[in-house]
Amino acid sequence: xxxxxxxxxxxxxxxxxxxxxxxxxxxxxxxxxxxxxxxxxxxxxxxxxxxxxxxxxxxxxxxxxxxxxxxxxxxxxxxxxxxxxxxxxxxxxxxxxxxxxxxxxxxxxxxxx
Amino acid sequence: xxxxxxxxxxxxxxxxxxxxxxxxxxxxxxxxxxxxxxxxxxxxxxxxxxxxxxxxxxxxxxxxxxxxxxxxxxxxxxxxxxxxxxxxxxxxxxxxxxxxxxxxxxxxxxxxxxxxx
Numbered sequence: 113x114x115x116x117x118x119x120x121x122x123x124x125x126x127x128x129x130x131x132x133x134x135x136x137x138x139x140x141x142x143x144x145x146x147x148x149x150x151x152x153x154x155x156x157x158x159x160x161x162x163x164x165x166x167x168x169x170x171x172x173x174x175x176x177x178x179x180x181x182x183x184x185x186x187x188x189x190x191x192x193x194x195x196x197x198x199x200x201x202x203x204x205x206x207x208x209x210x211x212x213x214x215x216x217x218x219x220x221x222x223x224x225x
Numbered sequence: 226x227x228x229x230x231x232x233x234x235x236x237x238x239x240x241x242x243x244x245x246x247x248x249x250x251x252x253x254x255x256x257x258x259x260x261x262x263x264x265x266x267x268x269x270x271x272x273x274x275x276x277x278x279x280x281x282x283x284x285x286x287x288x289x290x291x292x293x294x295x296x297x298x299x300x301x302x303x304x305x306x307x308x309x310x311x312x313x314x315x316x317x318x319x320x321x322x323x324x325x326x327x328x329x330x331x332x333x334x335x336x337x338x339x340x341x342x
């Protein structure tokens with residue numbers, strides 16, 4: 113099955129620093145999502161980005177589908193950015209694995225004041 | 226529009242018991258997927274329901290089952306609970322592709338934290 117690898121596993125930053133999180137996947141996908149898991153466990157949608165580049169405030173993401181990787185950029189980090197960031201990929205269309213996401217192991221980010 | 230809701234939020238059971246968790250998707254979403262999150266195995270796909278039919282299934286034993294109702298609400302059941310079933314169970318809903326403008330972007334509920342003693 114498809115493999116999803118995230119790096120780095122842990123990251124410690126000073127407030128105001130920038131960071132890049134990486135997600136590599138082993139096969140073609142038609143769904144790629146980035147999530148932030150809050151301290152209560154809920155997964156918060158950051159980006160739906162099977163290809164291309166998107167930006168939302170201090171966060172942006174780029175997926176290069178042909179090279180099977182995605183990057184999440186966090187600029188001017190804040191303490192509230194702390195938590196675990198997950199990349200998840202999905203396959204297929206309406207009748208083929210469309211509702212199945214395969215998650216990476218996550219990057220645990222800690223932003224210090 | 227209300228998000229995905231899950232009930233109960235917390236649950237404590239003992240080994241051998243069974244448990245039923247409930248998930249109500251975002252209005253208009255017809256696909257519901259379930260995931261288990263544990264410290265050792267991370268986030269793993271359990272199964273997906275669409276139009277009241279199980280469409281995909283992860284690599285879990287038959288003790289894990291689910292169903293979907295005509296209003297797209299879904300339940301999952303775990304029978305004969307084991308200590309290793311202690312986990313955060315997350316439900317996600319999506320529109321499912323197949324119609325113009327639809328993607329299979331998934332939106333998650335707050336989860337049910339199950340503790341098995």
